[in-house]
Amino acid sequence: xxxFKPVLLEAVGVPDGHSIASYKARGGYAPLxxxxxxxxxxxxxxxxxxxxxxxxxxxxxxxxxxxxxxxKDHPGPIxxxxxxxxxxxxxxxxxxxxxxxxHQVIEGIILxxxxxxxSTAYIYLRYEYPHSWHRLQGAIDEAYAAxxxxxxxxxxxxxxxxxxxxxxxxxxxxxxxxxxxxLEGKRAWPRIKPPFPAIEGLFRKPTVVNNIETMACVAxxxxxxxEWFKSIGVPADPNNPRDPGSYxxxxxxxxxxxxxxGCYEAPLGITARQLIDQFGGGVWKGRKAKAVIPGGISxxxxxxxxxxxxxxxxxxxxxxxxxxxxxxxxxxxxQTSIVDFLHNSCRFFAHESCGQCTPCREGTSWSLRxxxxxxxxxxxxxxxxxxxxxxxxxxxMPGSTIxxxxxxxxxxxxxxxxxxxGEFEDHIKRTNPSGWMVTDPVPALQIVGxx
Amino acid sequence: xxxxxxxxxxxxxxADERLNCIEAARRAGKEIPHYCWHPGxxxxxxxxxxxxxxxxxxxxxxxxxxxxxxxxxxxTPVKDGTVIVTESQLVKDSRARVxxxxxxDHPIDCPICxxxxxxxxxxxxxxxxxxxxxxxxxxxxxxxRDVGPTVTLFVDRCIMCTRCVRFTREVSGTxxxxxxxxxxxxxxxxxxxxxxxxxxxxxVVDLCPVGALxxxxxxxxxxxxxxxxEANVCGGCSAGCSIHTExxxxxxxxxxxxxxxxxxxxxxxxxxxxxxxxxxxPARLLAAGRRxxxxxxxxxxxxxxxxxxxxxxxxxxxxxxKAAGRLAVAVSPMLTVEEAWMLCAVxxxxxxxxxxxxxxxxxxxxxxxxxxxxxxxxxxCPNRLGVEAVVALFDPQSRTWGDxxxxxxxxxxxxxxxxxGYPAPWIDDATAGSFGGxxxxxxxxxxxxxxxxxxxxxxxxxxxxxRAGTWVNVAHRAQVFEQAIRPPAGVWxxxxxxxxxxxxxxxxxPVAVRQQIxxxxxxxAALAGDLxxxxxxxxxxxxxxx
Numbered sequence: 001x002x003x004f005k006p007v008l009l010e011a012v013g014v015p016d017g018h019s020i021a022s023y024k025a026r027g028g029y030a031p032l033x034x035x036x037x038x039x040x041x042x043x044x045x046x047x048x049x050x051x052x053x054x055x056x057x058x059x060x061x062x063x064x065x066x067x068x069x070x071x072k073d074h075p076g077p078i079x080x081x082x083x084x085x086x087x088x089x090x091x092x093x094x095x096x097x098x099x100x101x102x103h104q105v106i107e108g109i110i111l112x113x114x115x116x117x118x119s120t121a122y123i124y125l126r127y128e129y130p131h132s133w134h135r136l137q138g139a140i141d142e143a144y145a146a147x148x149x150x151x152x153x154x155x156x157x158x159x160x161x162x163x164x165x166x167x168x169x170x171x172x173x174x175x176x177x178x179x180x181x182x183l184e185g186k187r188a189w190p191r192i193k194p195p196f197p198a199i200e201g202l203f204r205k206p207t208v209v210n211n212i213e214t215m216a217c218v219a220x221x222x223x224x225x226x227e228w229f230k231s232i233g234v235p236a237d238p239n240n241p242r243d244p245g246s247y248x249x250x251x252x253x254x255x256x257x258x259x260x261x262g263c264y265e266a267p268l269g270i271t272a273r274q275l276i277d278q279f280g281g282g283v284w285k286g287r288k289a290k291a292v293i294p295g296g297i298s299x300x301x302x303x304x305x306x307x308x309x310x311x312x313x314x315x316x317x318x319x320x321x322x323x324x325x326x327x328x329x330x331x332x333x334x335q336t337s338i339v340d341f342l343h344n345s346c347r348f349f350a351h352e353s354c355g356q357c358t359p360c361r362e363g364t365s366w367s368l369r370x371x372x373x374x375x376x377x378x379x380x381x382x383x384x385x386x387x388x389x390x391x392x393x394x395x396x397m398p399g400s401t402i403x404x405x406x407x408x409x410x411x412x413x414x415x416x417x418x419x420x421x422g423e424f425e426d427h428i429k430r431t432n433p434s435g436w437m438v439t440d441p442v443p444a445l446q447i448v449g450x451x
Numbered sequence: 452x453x454x455x456x457x458x459x460x461x462x463x464x465x466a467d468e469r470l471n472c473i474e475a476a477r478r479a480g481k482e483i484p485h486y487c488w489h490p491g492x493x494x495x496x497x498x499x500x501x502x503x504x505x506x507x508x509x510x511x512x513x514x515x516x517x518x519x520x521x522x523x524x525x526x527t528p529v530k531d532g533t534v535i536v537t538e539s540q541l542v543k544d545s546r547a548r549v550x551x552x553x554x555x556d557h558p559i560d561c562p563i564c565x566x567x568x569x570x571x572x573x574x575x576x577x578x579x580x581x582x583x584x585x586x587x588x589x590x591x592x593x594x595x596r597d598v599g600p601t602v603t604l605f606v607d608r609c610i611m612c613t614r615c616v617r618f619t620r621e622v623s624g625t626x627x628x629x630x631x632x633x634x635x636x637x638x639x640x641x642x643x644x645x646x647x648x649x650x651x652x653x654x655v656v657d658l659c660p661v662g663a664l665x666x667x668x669x670x671x672x673x674x675x676x677x678x679x680x681e682a683n684v685c686g687g688c689s690a691g692c693s694i695h696t697e698x699x700x701x702x703x704x705x706x707x708x709x710x711x712x713x714x715x716x717x718x719x720x721x722x723x724x725x726x727x728x729x730x731x732x733p734a735r736l737l738a739a740g741r742r743x744x745x746x747x748x749x750x751x752x753x754x755x756x757x758x759x760x761x762x763x764x765x766x767x768x769x770x771x772x773k774a775a776g777r778l779a780v781a782v783s784p785m786l787t788v789e790e791a792w793m794l795c796a797v798x799x800x801x802x803x804x805x806x807x808x809x810x811x812x813x814x815x816x817x818x819x820x821x822x823x824x825x826x827x828x829x830x831x832c833p834n835r836l837g838v839e840a841v842v843a844l845f846d847p848q849s850r851t852w853g854d855x856x857x858x859x860x861x862x863x864x865x866x867x868x869x870x871x872g873y874p875a876p877w878i879d880d881a882t883a884g885s886f887g888g889x890x891x892x893x894x895x896x897x898x899x900x901x902x903x904x905x906x907x908x909x910x911x912x913x914x915x916x917x918r919a920g921t922w923v924n925v926a927h928r929a930q931v932f933e934q935a936i937r938p939p940a941g942v943w944x945x946x947x948x949x950x951x952x953x954x955x956x957x958x959x960x961p962v963a964v965r966q967q968i969x970x971x972x973x974x975x976a977a978l979a980g981d982l983x984x985x986x987x988x989x990x991x992x993x994x995x996x997x
Contacts, residue, residue, distance in 0.1 A: 170633070187630060192496045192526050353634040355611060356497040362552035365635030366586055373587065386585055393548060399521035400499055400545065 006265040007224070007249055008216050011101035018135055020142040023103035029148060031222035032107050036114065036156050044115035044222075051221045051229040052236075052247040056093075057083055057174075057211030058296065058325045059404075060313040062244055063218070067116050069198035070206045079202040080118040081183065081209045082109055084125040084132070085167050085174040088296035089348060090328030093251035094212040096263045098125075098132035101216070102139035106162065108215030110148060111222050113160045116208050121162045123212075124179050127169040137164050171352035175403045176209040177201075178354065189356045190403035217248055233268035234312040246312035246324075254280045256331035257287065269315070273307040275329055283333055290334040291420070295325025297345050298408025300415035304334075320418070322411040338420040339427050342412060343371040349409035359394040360406035366390065367413060374424075377431035380438050384424055388417050453531035456508060457481055458538055464529065472524035472535050473501055481537050484546060484575045486660045487612040488525035491717045491823070492621060496526040498612050500575065502545045503527075506534035521545055543579070550580035556635055557661075558593045558607045566662030568675040572610065598628065598640070599647030601667055601721065602656060606638055609663035615639060615655035622718065622823030623651040639663070650819065650827055653724045654717075657707060668725055669705045681935035682709055682984060684922050686785065686915030687723040688828040689835060691924030693985065694719060696727070696916045696935035703727045703916055703936060711985045713928055720827045729874040729914065730936075735897055736911035737941045739764045741771075756909055761943050765951045768893065768908060769801060775866035775891040778802040781855050782842055783810035783895075784832035785872035785912075786945060787920025788929070788975070789964040791834075791841040793949035794870060799845060800953070806858055807842050808850035809835065810870055811877055828925055831875070833915070837923030840974045840989075856885055866891035869902060870945065872912035878902050895945060913944035920946065920961045921978060923989060929978060930986035931965070 010026060011017030023029065035044060049064025070078060082105075086094040097105055113121050125133055140162050143149045151159045170188055172178045177191035180202045201207025221229050229248050236245035246268040252275055255261040259281030266275065272292050276282060283289050291301045294311060300321040302309060309315045313324050332341060350368040355361040367390050370383050391414035394400050395407035417424060428436045452463040455470075457479035464470055464478065473483045474490075486498035501524035506517035515534050521541065529535070536542065553572060561567040594606040616628045616639065627647045631640045641647055647655070656666040683696040685706065693711035697704055706727055708719040729735075740756030759767065772778055780798040782791045798805040813831040820826045843849055850858075859867055867889055871877065874897060883901035886892050894906040903909050916935040923929045938944055950959040969979035977987050 189495075189497075192494065192523075350634055355630070355632075355634045355637040356495070358497070358499050358549050358552050358610070361611065361635055361637070362555050366552070366555055366588075369586075369588055393545070397520065399502060400548075402496060 004249075004265070004267055007220055008097065008104070008213070008251055009100070009263070009265045011104070012096065017100055018102055018139065020103055020139070020146055023101070023107075027223055028103055028219070029107055029146075031219070032110055032148065033154055035111060035222060036154050036158060041115050041117055044111060047226055048115065048218060048221060051226045052245050053214065053217050053221065053229065054244065054246065054313055055211055056213035056217065056250070056326075058088065058323075060246075060324060063210065063214055066198065066210075067112075067208060069196065070116055070208065071199065074117075074206055077120060077203075077205050078116055078118045079205055079207045080109065080113050080116055080121040081176075081179060081202060081207055082121060082123045082212060082215060083174060083176065083179055083209055084123050084129070084136075084212045085179060086126055086129075086212070086326075087171040087174050087352075088298065088326045088328060090253055090255050090293060090330040091296050091326040092253050092255075092328075093263050093326070095129055095132055096251070097212055097216050098129070099135050102136050103143070104216045104219050105136075105212055106139055106143050106148070107222075108217070108219035109162060110143075110153070110160055111218050112208070112210060112215060114158055118208070119159050119161070121160060122183055122202070123162060123164045124173065124183060125164060125166050126173075127167050133164065133166060140164060170354075171348075172354040172403075172405060175405065178403065179209060180207060187354075189354055190405075192402055213251055220249075234310065234314075237314065240314075243314055246314065250311075250327055252279070252311065253326070253328040254331070255328070256293075257284045257289070257333035257336070258282065258331050259284050269310040269312040271308050271310050272302060272329060275311065276307070276331060280331070283331060285333075287333040287335060289331050290336060291332045291338065291341070293328070293330040293332070294321050295323065296328040296408075297330070297348065298405075298411055299323055299325040300411035301332075301341075301419060303419050320415060322407060337427070338416055338423050339371070339374060342416045343368075343375055345412040345416075346371050346409070349405070353405060353409070354403075357401040357406070359400040360409065363390045363394040363406065364409050367409070374428060374431075378435065379428035379432050380436055381425060381428060382439050383428070384417055384421065387413055391417070453529075455479075455529045456532075456534045458536060470529050472503055472505065472522075472527045472529055472533075475529040475533070476503075476524065476535055476537055481535075483524045483537055484571075484579055485525055486571060486610060487614060489614055489658060489717070492614060492617045492658075494525050495613060495617070496523040498549070498610065499523065500546060500549050501525050502549075503542055504536040504539055506536075508532040508534055546575075546579040547581045550576050551585065553610045554580075554584070555586045555588060556607065557610070560593050560608070563593075564605070564608065564662040565665055565670050565675075566608075566659075570662055571660035572662075595665075597646070598664075599652055601652055601725075602647050603665045603667055603670065604639060605663050605665060608661050609639055610661050611637055611639075612660060613639075614658040614660070615664060618651075618655055618658055619647070619649070622654070622821060622825065623649050624822035625649040625651075628655070650720045650722065651718060651821060651825065653721045654708070654719070657717075666705070673699060673704045678704060680707070681916075681933055683916060683935050684833065684930045684932045685719060685723040685726070686833040686922070687720075687726040687831065689830040689833060689925040690715065690826060690828045691833050691922055691928065691930060692719045692723055693930065694723070698916070698936050701936040703730055709984075713985055713988070714924065714926075714930075715825065716823075718823070718825050720825070722827065726874065727914075727916065729897065730916060732898070734899070735939065735942075736899065736903070736909065737939055738911065739941075739943075740909045741767070742907045742909075761948070764908075764910070764943075764948065769797075769952060771891050771908070772801050772866050772868065772893070775889075776802075777804070777806070777863065777865045779806040779808070779855055779858055779864035779867045781808055781810035781852060781867070781869045781871075782838050783870035783872050784812055784835040784838045785810075785915075786834065786838060786870060787918055787922060787961065788834065788837040788841055788968065788978075789920045789961045790918070790944075790946045790949060791838045792844070792968050793946065793953055793964060794868075795841060795845040797949055797952045798868065806850070806855065806864060807846045808852060808855035808858075809838050809842055811852040811873070813873060813875065813877055830925065832873075833924065834922040836925070836927060837921065837929070840923070840972075841968075844972050844974070856882060859889065860885045862888070865889060866893075868893040869895070870912070871896035871900070871902075872914075872945070873897065874914070876900065910948070911938075911942040913938045913942060913946075917942075918944050918946065921965060924986075926988070927990045928986045928988050929975075929982070931978075931982045 178188040182188040233247040485501040502521040692715035693709040
């Protein structure tokens with residue numbers, strides 16, 4: 001592999017790298033000025049489409065294609081919402097970008113707004129990022145002062161205002177329609193689709209929701225060109241017409257039981273083993289990995305033998321995971337109980353389920369309570385079947401919920417039980433030697449005698 | 452015409468109809484279970500009970516392509532060629548799982564729950580649920596708290612369909628109810644200091660598919676399976692909302708809205724909902740009375756009322772009025788069209804020159820309109836338009852209550868027959884005093900009043916659920932309704948008395964009277980034959996027949 005020079009992270013370690021002066025010295029904002037002077041919005045859309053950029057927020061949908069879903073010649077306002085509600089466990093790449101190179105993000109937002117003809121952009125920032133908040137607001141103020149934001153930017157007819165909105169700490173606000181509801185001042189209950197946000201989104205107007213890292217990629221594509229972007233990553237699989245390929249650099253968040261956790265930039269398609277060994281310095285304390293989360297907890301689990309899977313948009317799906325997600329790789333070493341892992345995962349999703357759809361609201365809570373029972377030494381083998389059934393039936397993919405939160409809750413359950421069933425069974429038999437085989441239904445009127 | 456295929460059965464729908472799968476399947480006789488969807492509220496598709504399989508039949512080839520996952524029936528519109536599958540194993544399993552999930556946090560306290568017997572959670576569990584409880588959890592708490600002066604929330608019974616929350620936001624426009632907390636800890640609540648207190652609040656209890664919201668007025672008064680219901684019309688105001696009167700053994704226990712797209716949609720106001728208590732008020736007049744010693748200038752103290760048997764009332768009342776001379780009659784807007792018509796006919800048979808006027812029309816405040824299109828009318832009587840039209844058949848001068856009072860004050864009448872039947876006090880002492888000089892004063896009312904105190908004949912009136920007949924609401928919609936309960940012992944409804952005074956034989960038959968009116972008066976031609984349960988617009992029919 002040829003040595004890879006970080007692009008998205010080039011400001012990291014640069015003194016004062018977050019300032020506008022430093023950013024311009026690295027070539028920033030020049031592509032924006034050039035674009036505004038020479039290109040039409042549709043040219044920017046075509047450029048992003050040609051680059052094959054796929055959204056970095058988790059779903060991996062083509063960014064250029066998303067922009068073309070906006071109605072043509074819409075008379076009213078169009079909004080751009082930038083999703084910085086980075087709440088997926090293990091994920092912190094947006095934070096690095098916002099804290100160390102906010103102008104790269106802002107330039108991407110300006111370019112994207114120009115392309116989508118939005119004159120108002122909202123950044124929905126998660127509450128727990130006060131440092132990002134200060135850095136971003138400072139950068140927005142600098143951009144206004146330098147004339148990159150406001151009315152008639154650089155003498156053109158294009159105007160843009162960016163509002164930085166701080167959320168109130170809920171995972172569901174990262175779902176795009178939940179984010180829109182929250183931004184409107186409502187409870188962040190994801191909306192039913194259709195209509196999709198591109199037709200009816202924020203304040204019932206056409207809206208695009210993009211991730212912070214996607215914005216940074218747009219800025220880099222404008223600066224370095226489509227060819228540069230397409231030279232990185234994994235090309236489309238010629239045998240799969242539905243695979244648009246995974247191009248460009250990606251920020252991988254490596255955490256868990258590794259020697260050197262951190263946010264590392266690598267070409268899309270690096271394998272988990274390469275990431276752990278080359279960047280992370282291997283599994284900590286000389287141990288072996290038991291399992292690895294490929295892209296945030298909701299993507300499921302890869303076993304040690306699956307670590308050579310390339311971490312591109314298509315890779316984790318081939319080993320039964322949900323997808324690449326946010327590319328937050330969490331390593332679990334061989335001395336960690338997978339029961340503990342699943343308990344923690346279920347606790348997270350039971351806490352964060354918005355409570356709108358019955359299968360997710362009750363399913364996440366029930367799975368947590370089953371895991372609590374198992375951990376308390378009262379598990380039965382039957383519980384594993386119920387957990388698996390829950391995992392297979394809740395979510396947007398079987399159609400039982402409105403948004404993907406339940407899919408994210410289901411995948412760790414499914415993967416953990418399918419790939420580590422033996423460990424669960426051992427745990428249940430060891431901790432509940434007298435009751436592990438019970439299959440009786442629960443007597444509903446057991447407590448009547450208490451009255 | 453677009454064709455929809457429901458479980459293999461092809462049904463046609465209207466070309467302009469915008470139906471969802473639940474509505475389309477209902478046309479085919481298939482019930483898709485649902486909690487959160489309600490035709491009068493926005494679609495949230497959150498309960499996931501209505502998940503079904505759908506597909507699309509290609510018009511040219513007839514090939515059916517199915518959607519590879521379950522979709523909510525409430526959120527999915529149908530069009531030509533839509534295929535709906537409501538009974539596949541996938542759908543059945545999904546329903547069983549939703550039922551199971553809803554019961555995980557439900558106290559299952561049906562024996563002490565007032566909703567039992569009309570609870571969708573119960574019904575659906577029997578029909579779609581699974582027999583075995585797999586969740587090894589005992590969440591058996593049953594917390595309750597007041598959310599407003601009329602509504603109690605049983606927190607743990609709630610299944611979070613949010614119908615009530617949407618109602619207060621979209622229909623009443625008051626927005627008191629909200630969802631607090633997250634996930635399985637979610638609850639319906641109000642903001643401290645802002646209780647659920649609006650004129651439409653009672654509808655949230657009707658909307659609640661489970662026993663979470665309880666109406667304090669009805670709570671623990673009667674098991675719902677003992678109740679019988681009669682299609683009725685609310686007499687509280689001139690809106691004339693379609694209702695069901697729910698009763699047992701001649702006692703009303705509650706009123707429920709009856710769906711009528713032309714009048715009240717799915718709602719009624721709390722004034723109407725709780726406006727039946729006067730029916731069982733012990734202060735009601737319960738016997739026909741004739742003043743024993745009739746003295747000129749009679750006041751409350753002069754003479755006592757002696758009870759007269761109804762069979763005697765029929766003859767003696769006519770004789771008394773005939774003897775008195777010039778008659779003036781107030782036709783109450785609480786009467787039905789049939790009763791009003793018979794009253795006018797009786798009056799004219801006693802005195803061919805009898806002065807006929809529409810009775811007192813009570814008005815309170817102003818019309819109150821809500822964002823959801825519901826209006827509470829200021830005019831607190833159900834049939835002013837109907838009575839006006841009837842009186843106009845006999846006397847085209849359209850006289851009002853004020854005209855009648857002036858007529859009596861001017862000394863142009865020797866006797867007056869005032870029908871009233873108002874649930875609230877309606878006449879002051881001064882106005883009643885104007886009637887003091889009459890030789891005969893017949894007052895027919897629910898309660899004693901300054902006017903009744905001056906009467907020579909004091910007759911009890913029937914309440915709204917005790918009559919049968921036709922009312923015409925503020926929008927000229929005529930609605931026919933049946934008698935729900937018998938009046939208290941000793942009370943003849945006005946119609947029965949008048950029927951007998953007209954010399955008709957047998958039991959009072961409002962249908963016969965209605966057909967007679969419809970056949971003789973163009974204004975009521977629309978009332979001929981059987982009428983739909985939602986009523987008929989008298990004006991439209993007049994245009995059509997003219």
